[in-house]
Amino acid sequence: MATGTPGRHPRHGLDEVIHAPVRLSIVATLSGLQRAEFAFVRDTVEISDSVLSKQVTVLEQAGYVDVTKGYVGKRPRTWLALSPAGRTALDAHLAALREIAAGPQTAADPSAGAASDAPASAAPSG
């Protein structure tokens, strides 16, 4: 969930839950998917089972990731999916990152001093 008072700087749009690198990696992996197996996300993000489990718990408590457990044959499976709230939060977070990446010209920090008048540069798309 985004916290902090709205201000001129786009960092206020960064989501505190998603901002952590591992959690950002997890939601980014899930962003194009309906759902993915736990082991797939672990292998794609390149972390251990326990780290993934801890981070998924945080995301699940924030309402960003849905966890489903089931079986395929006799094998237990755990599936992860990005919730609608998670997608919204990720989109907002990426938009804030793009603003920051566009450079200080459009991301003037009131605490740093005067804003720049230069036009915004093209931001990479996420």
Added chain:
Amino acid sequence: MNSSSISATASADDDLRRAAELSGRGRRATRWYANYLLVFALGSFALSVLTGTLPTGPGVLVTTLLWMGLIVALSVYAARQRAAIRNFGRLHGAVMAGWTLAWCATVVLGQQFFAGRLWWWVLGGIAVALPPLVGARVTRRRAD
């Protein structure tokens, strides 16, 4: 531009790049569904041609067994996959609905008016293969 701005910009750039890379890797892992649909399309075409050309008694048995074998194999293949494309349920539902309509039309009209006419069953085969072929193309585009 001060050093903290430079590092914030670079850090945001890195995050965006990593997010894009991981999103792409996730999507590419769903290409299996395109393969599934291609095999299903080929099997559907063959099903139509066999249904129209084999004699009714043993032909129905052979065709049914072959079709069931294909469906079981595809189901096992699908169950082993680790990721599903976004809106997979809707896409799969639309493909199966289109296939069912095409198959019913092919069989009902074929048995009523075009029994023994190979051209009808070949055309029907193309019709039943079309929905999964379209689904495969949609999947490839979404997965890339």
